[in-house]
Amino acid sequence: MIRRYTYKTALLYSALVVSALFFLAPIYVMLVASFKPLNEVRETSIIAFPQNWTIEPWLKAWSSACSSLDCMGIKPFFLATFEIAIPAMILAIFIGAMNGYVMAKWRAKWADVLFGLLLIGSFVPLQLFLIPLAVTLRELNIYGTTTGLILIHTIYGIPLTTMLFRNFYITLPNELVQAAVMDGAGFFKIFFSVILPLSPAIFIVAVILVFSGIYNDFLFALTFGDTSKRPIMAAVQNIVSSSYGIKEHNMNIAAVVIAALPTLLLFLVAGKFFVRGLMQGAVKG
């Protein structure tokens, strides 16, 4: 009996370890390559551990890697992405929270219809928005600017944030709002002093999902990013695929790792919320 048990346990763990190796392999080969000097990257296997550790690829990737235009490293693109992601995230979350409050607690028929249209609309492939967006941004004179991308990410972030907050606020008892109305609290007072204090968990979920969504965006970044200040994913793809000069694989890979770090760290620190948010999005959406 005991033998059978241990043999099965061994089988279970080996299956899991093999799967874990598959999932860990890409991050492992990238990390080791990013710490090797260029000749070692060329001559040793990608799974080999670095013999002469160096952080030069990281420094070069950060401050002097070349894209198709010039050699400023990924630093300006990295910072530009935060300049876009943070304001857009705050706006989308603020609007989504207010929407959620109205839709869940001040129920009106037409608001339900609006929510339905918003929800179905969130499945429309983004490709359908590209040409009209280009036209609109040109008319507003913000094509290829940070403002333009903030506007885009705010607009297309609203379906997700509205859904998150509405579905969360629906679970709060209506008596809370009724009691506050009795006490004479107004519409905004109720939101800020009754509803908002109950929302930190859903705010964390929203921050994580919306931030990583914007940070990881590629399509809008590629289409509407200005070449000298394009968001990180478009920039890093451009650096790696740029065929100018000798391919410095170690530096390119360091650039990819740097680009991956913010959302990876966010996941490692707050994975619980990440999962909760995605599950809500997956199941309810």
Add this chain to the structure above:
Amino acid sequence: MLNSRNKVKAALVLIPTVIVVFYFIWGFAVYTAFLSFTKSRFLPNHEIIGFDNYILLFANDRWWVAYSNMFIFGALYIGGCIILGALLAVLLDRLTKGETLFRTIFLYPMSLSLVVTGLAWQWILNPTSGIQQIVRTAGWDEFNFNWVASSDFAIYTIVFAALWNGTGLIMILFLAGIKSIDDEIWKAARIDQIPVWRIYFNIILPQLRTVLLTAVMLLGFQVVRSFDVVVALTNGGPGYASDVPARYVFEYFFQRSKIGQGAAAAVMMVMTMILIVLPYLYYEIRRKEI
């Protein structure tokens, strides 16, 4: 509890969203559909030419390569994610120790962008640096693994990369489903001395039809939209062998200045999504009737 002053305030709050829904989402989608019937090339042009763009699209070999790639990729990706995800969920459910560690390992790729995913796999699959090189140095000199640069196999490398990124979420969905199943079933099955693996595959997993359906829908939408991973890994190449509709649309919009035909291709993407949703709607409606 709605007095008229609050009604006005509620309506005011929703104004930005009304604009977003009717202008930036539905308005834009309808406008692009309209462009697919026009003579638009480098710039939008409102001269209507009927179905000409669709006729050109359907006569284009490139389009059919891209469109059928979507189904090859979709079948393998959806099938792979569900089989691997369900299997990993069962394995994790069996664990007494280390569940959090393994779950984190299977899930972390999800936090990475598909661009990072594509570029990482490009490094592993690259014949001069990656797997081919490892096996050759290990002694098997004639070993060939050059799928990324092969017009027959490049599309499969995209499946690898996407599976690596997407399996974790499906695993988590199944794991939550498995854990929500009533313990009584376990007790009953134990008493009947049914082997553990049969309990999972004959009793537990068949009960998770809703999870399965959710997973298929979610992955199906991802497949139709997939753009980032293809651009980062193969950029549709070699030639256009691993192209997909989302990339085709992008290229016809911005690189070939054929907005009309790109819009027609985008409309075909939406049509495909509707085809994915229909079985789900059918299921939902039938479930409500019962």
